[in-house]
Each structure stands twice: as structure tokens, then as C-alpha cells.
Amino acid sequence: MKNIQFERGSVRNIRVHVLPTDQFKTYAVSVYIGTPLQEETVTSTAFSPFVLRRGSQAYPETQKFRERLDDLYGAGFGFDIYKRGDYQMVQFRMDLIEDQFVNSAESLLEQGMRFAGEAITNPAKEDGRFVQKYVESEKVTLQKRIEAIVNDKIRYAAERCIEEMCKHEPYRLHPLGNIPALQAITANELYDRFQQWLHTSPIDVYVVGHTTLKQVMPIVEASFGVDRQAAGAYTTRPEHRAVEDVKVVVEKIDVNQGKLNMGLRAHTTYADQAYPTMLMYNGILGGYPHSKLFTNVREKASLAYYASSRFDGHKGILTIQSGIEIDNYDKAVDIIRKQLDALQAGDINDMEMQQTKAMISGHLRELQDSAFEIIAFDFNNILAGVERTVPSLIEEVNTVSKEQIQAAAEKVQLDTIYFLRDRKGGE
Numbered sequence: 001m002k003n004i005q006f007e008r009g010s011v012r013n014i015r016v017h018v019l020p021t022d023q024f025k026t027y028a029v030s031v032y033i034g035t036p037l038q039e040e041t042v043t044s045t046a047f048s049p050f051v052l053r054r055g056s057q058a059y060p061e062t063q064k065f066r067e068r069l070d071d072l073y074g075a076g077f078g079f080d081i082y083k084r085g086d087y088q089m090v091q092f093r094m095d096l097i098e099d100q101f102v103n104s105a106e107s108l109l110e111q112g113m114r115f116a117g118e119a120i121t122n123p124a125k126e127d128g129r130f131v132q133k134y135v136e137s138e139k140v141t142l143q144k145r146i147e148a149i150v151n152d153k154i155r156y157a158a159e160r161c162i163e164e165m166c167k168h169e170p171y172r173l174h175p176l177g178n179i180p181a182l183q184a185i186t187a188n189e190l191y192d193r194f195q196q197w198l199h200t201s202p203i204d205v206y207v208v209g210h211t212t213l214k215q216v217m218p219i220v221e222a223s224f225g226v227d228r229q230a231a232g233a234y235t236t237r238p239e240h241r242a243v244e245d246v247k248v249v250v251e252k253i254d255v256n257q258g259k260l261n262m263g264l265r266a267h268t269t270y271a272d273q274a275y276p277t278m279l280m281y282n283g284i285l286g287g288y289p290h291s292k293l294f295t296n297v298r299e300k301a302s303l304a305y306y307a308s309s310r311f312d313g314h315k316g317i318l319t320i321q322s323g324i325e326i327d328n329y330d331k332a333v334d335i336i337r338k339q340l341d342a343l344q345a346g347d348i349n350d351m352e353m354q355q356t357k358a359m360i361s362g363h364l365r366e367l368q369d370s371a372f373e374i375i376a377f378d379f380n381n382i383l384a385g386v387e388r389t390v391p392s393l394i395e396e397v398n399t400v401s402k403e404q405i406q407a408a409a410e411k412v413q414l415d416t417i418y419f420l421r422d423r424k425g426g427e
Helices: 042-052 062-071 108-121 132-151 154-163 179-184 187-200 211-225 273-289 292-300 326-344 350-367 371-384 390-398 402-411
Strands: 007-012 015-020 025-036 076-084 087-097 205-208 249-250 258-265 304-312 315-322 413-421
Touching: 007 211, 015 211, 015 371, 025 108, 025 187, 025 371, 042 076, 042 087, 042 132, 042 179, 042 187, 076 108, 076 249, 087 108, 087 371, 108 205, 108 211, 132 154, 132 179, 132 187, 154 249, 154 258, 154 315, 154 413, 179 249, 205 371, 211 315, 249 273, 258 326, 273 292, 273 326, 273 350, 273 390, 273 402, 292 304, 292 315, 292 326, 315 326, 326 402, 326 413, 350 390
Parallel strands: 015 205, 249 413
Antiparallel strands: 007 015, 025 087, 025 205, 076 087, 258 315, 258 413, 304 315
């Protein structure tokens, strides 16, 4: 098991994390900017990086902006937008060939980080705001991304289940925002919101590769041209809501296959001592091909085309997703509930325990083979305010007992049943 030890510092209230390593032949650079999920800002926050990727002050024309990446030996630069608990995260990523493998007069790491820093903090502007043509063009791009969710019925059902379950919580919001708010955004408003986001949100810059914190700190200071008066912090903790009655929502649209999703309150998060136990619970319930949902709902009963579960450790929510014949709704709900009851009763066999521990441990070990996965694991610690390592988490998972899983299962509460079906027939 590799010894992973980030070096850490701060410049202008930007946190800097560097992992010196010779494991990879490229530099991996990640910049995380997080903000609380809010109805008023979620769409503009999601929209900003789409406009930022069109050009910077140094390369205001999109073609020149992209050609600059080619000049950096085909460097990659992109972004992701997602939510972690009740936070909306924007992650910029850049990968560069390490300096030792190219013949360049100036460090590629320095050039690449300068490019990324300028793209994020010093975008192309006209009349003191975002370039109008970029804003209008990227509105179309983002709108298509949002519309694609509706067209993908598996994703749509998953999002709608969360939306219904968390109707009065920030977590109900989709990290890409919504189309009506997008259409109303002007270049001026977007730029103002971007400036507020940039100056007040927590920013974490990660670099993994053949370098050191001492080398990276002055590069970050020179590249990220933003004067931040406050560091920003991830302070909110998820609210564990007790469930009084299970909510049942049936939505009818034009589909041939039913989508049965369930939302459950796990009452356990990444920062909790019981987190490894909940990883085991999810793995045995529906995380893997040997799990109870896959084996009993899909294989034995032939009630589902797919059946699985997913645990969001930053929110403390577990979701079940399955695709079923519409007429099999009652049978599917019944057999899924029986799997939840089995875990509460401690009905867990040795094979389920062994295979789940092996799958989780194998996945965690694989994380260390990817620079960006190493970064993501460390950032989870920053976000949750805890210090976990891959070896310690593997050890904790491997010591979880059936009794601990049963105790965790007794805390899990079914909150919402969401069924997406065709327009025919009754409810």
C-alpha cells in the first residue's frame, strides 16, 4: 500500500495541496470551488464554467484558447459540476506531461497552471462583463445538457426521486440548475455572480506529480489572480431527518419500462465512525453483482432489468434504483422491502460478507492507481472535516461485523418510493 502524504499550504486564502510522487508521468491538477446549494445561485454557478472555457484575458478567442492547450503538448483542461451533500461543487481538471519528459524552455507545470489560473480567475471580457456571444452560445450547450437528463429515463427517475424525497432541502436541486433560470441570466448578472462565487467560496488547488509544495506555491500565487479576503469553509453538516410516513409518488409519462426508485435515510455520513459499516450495508444490499437486490430481485424473481443501490456518504442518503415491467410494481416493492427487512434481521451470510469486503477493498486499492482518484479521496476528507486514509478505511471495512451491519440497518428508514410509469392504467 502506497504512503500518500500531501504537503499543504495557503496563498491568498486559497488552500494548496501537493503530493510529490514519481508514480505518474503526468501532472494532475484539480481546482475545487464549492458553494452551498441554493435556488437563487445554483444555475448561475453551474453556467459560469461553461463560459470560462471559451477564453481568458490572455487568450480571448476560443480557437486561440484551445490552440494554447495543443502548444502545451496536448494538455487536457475540463470541468465537472456535481453535488456533495448540500454543496454544489465545480471541479476544474488539467493534466500535463511532466517536465522531465519534454524539452521545454519553461516548465510545463508552470505554463499549464498559469493557463488554468487565468481561465478560472481572469476570463475573457467585454465592457467589464462576460463576452455576450459566449454567454448566448453556452446557454444552448447547458440547456441541452439539462434536457438530456429528461431524455435518459434512468437518470431522470433517480433525480426525481431525490427531488421528491428532499423537497424541503437544498439537496433537491440539480447541480446543473434549471432551464427557466438559465434563460433569464444576462452577461452582467452572470459576471457579478461569478465574482462573488470566486471571492467567497472555498478554493482548493491540488497538484500530484514530480514537484513539491515549495515549487507550486509561487506558481499558484502568480497564476490565480484573485484577491480573496476570506478563505471560505465547508461548515454545514447534513440534517438527519426522521421519517414519519413513507411518501409514494407515481409519475406518468411516455415510457415502456417502469422505473422504480426508493430513497432511504441512512443517518450516517462520511464523517461518522459508522461510515465503513454503511459501505458494507450498501454493498450487501445493492452495490455489487452478488448483492441481495441483484440476486433476489433480478436473478431469482426476474422482476427487474436492473436493481442496485447507491450510498451518498456526504448527505447520508441511500437510493435504490430498478427497472421493472409496469405491472410488476407491487411485487417489486414487496421483494425490495424484504431485502431491507433481511438486513434489519441480520440475515447476512458469510459469502456476502467476504465478497463485499473484497469488492470494497479492491476498489479502494484501485483508487491509488489514479492521480485524480487520489485527489478526490483526499478532498472528501477536506469536505467532511475528517482524516481518513485508504489503508485505514480498508482495515475498518475488513473488521465490520454482521452485528454492526444489522445495527446500522435498524437506523435506515425508507423515506420515498418513486415510480415512473406509462400513461395507461391506474395508480
